[in-house]
Amino acid sequence: MEQNGHPVAGDAPALRSDLPVGTPRWATRRAQWFALGLTDADLAKPKIAVVNSSSGLAPCFSHLDPIAAEVKRSIEAAGGVAFEIRTVAPTDFLMSRGGSGGYVLSGRDLLAADIEAVVEGAQLDGMVCLASCDKTTPGQLMAAARIDVPTLVLPCGYQSSGHLDNGEHVDIEEVFLKSNHLKFGGVTVEDLCRMSERAITSPGVCSGMGTANSMHIVAEALGMTLPGTTPVRANSEPMWRAVRASGETIVNAVLAGRRPRTILTPDAFANAVMTALAISGSINTVKHLQAIAREAGLDLDVYALFEHYADTIRPLAAVRPNGPDTIERFEDAGGALAVLKQLGDAVIGSAVTITGETMAERVARAEVRDATVIRPRSNPYCDHPTIVVVRGTLAPGAGIVKLSADEDRPMTFEGPARVFDDAPSAIAAIESGGVRPGDVIVLRGLGPVGNPGMGMASQPVFALDGAGLTGKVAVITDGQLSGLVNKGIVVGEVSPEGALPGPLGVVADGDRIAIDLRARRVDLLVDEAELERRIREREPHRTPGDSSSWLSVYARSVEPLPRGATLRGNALPTA
Structure with missing residues (x-):
């Protein structure tokens, strides 16, 4: 209700972000947001975080700012209010230089805490997470599971790679591999310079089936993305279509109360594990899925799931470095949904997704556009799990x-x-x-x-x-x-x-x-x-003492890898 154009004290909150009219927190927040150009009508809308790990440090993140701006417009067009928030942006190839590499995995948990601090502190209603490099996607999913507000993961695509003068393909993996050949005479500094100049030709994550693309695909198998959006070429029209559709999806999810813990069920994790095995994905999917499951409050042994499904699920795709195909061919063949289609009745179709449809409904619409790239279960690439x-x-x-x-x-x-x-x-x-x-x-x-x-x-x-x-x-x-x-x-x-x-x-x-x-x-x-x-x-072994450095805090609180290396338990005093 309004009186003289203003809200009336005692109006009942409709969203978790709403505050009782007339209270000090309502008044001060209204002052803050009016200074940003919002109105009382805006303050009654779903308030959505656009979680952006933009960074000028690496091409993985360098294209995210325009995406965030378009996601905000999409949310506003769908009847919500968007607030862009920033997080740490872990990147393996650059941040592994310091701390003996420790800032990379620990950055995943720092990113999850970044999100929690803002979204939970401000009691926002939902979030769209811009997924990019290896640790951002699992960190975003961990935060979503922890704070349990409606969340859409929006994969922002993989980079294109190049060719040498002789026509040989070169990407960041080849640069990494060949750089370790230098002292054995297999490559020269000049060779490495030429390779590094041609390896990356656009923004986006590494172009092989490494952790980034694997986790984007796993997020779709969990039901946390729009259907048919992984993997995707960065800045391509399919990526931008998903960006423009994100606002309506997240606003509807908020209004429907579609929370991550209703999606991140044991059935969803089973689908994700089968998909990881079918794409011959990164081994890092194991600990990341375990961490997400723990944040979702599940008593679930993801390692045991991989052991169980390794008996029956074989690689249906073989993308570099696991086989001959490129990530572009895999996307063009139908991507994650085509893999789920080829998994057939192994997929648990009753698992729900962020759009409200079931996984069975998504898979029913899927198309396998090239069965030589994404094979049926009857004709896998090899007879062993990868x-x-x-x-x-x-x-x-x-x-x-x-x-x-x-x-x-x-x-x-x-x-x-x-x-x-x-x-x-x-x-x-x-x-x-x-x-x-x-x-x-x-x-x-x-x-x-x-x-x-x-x-x-x-x-x-x-x-x-x-x-x-x-x-x-x-x-x-x-x-x-x-x-x-x-x-x-x-x-x-x-x-x-x-x-x-x-x-x-x-x-x-x-x-x-x-x-x-x-x-x-x-x-x-x-x-x-x-x-x-x-x-x-x-x-x-003696863990670091009272140092306040991030890695010291991490060491004192991290749990073992079979628990996902999540931060809980060990930091608490014991009886």
């Missing part, structure tokens, strides 16, 4: 192996351990010839606690490739691997990590290690009593 969760005496909590869909490689390996407590030492040993065929590199101390935020273990893997040792040397690490790493036998993200009590922290040079990917095991061939003695007598 995301393999392993366990055993060296990884009782779990480890993850990424396999290719089109490459033959050994499925078993046994050899003596060569133990390193940091990546530079491992690389130096590879370059000096100190690592020999048959060895198993054990690279530890890079887990979320030991190297707060996780250290990157990809460079030693690529150094092995440069030295001609791919497939001849295995790697076992508690560190994080780039979603584009797909070389040799590499067991990543081993849990318990080396900094915590467990077998990884007590492996000694010369201990024999056996890997059997068919049996999904990685075992330390040391007598059980001897192993228990080593663990018992080992000095405990």
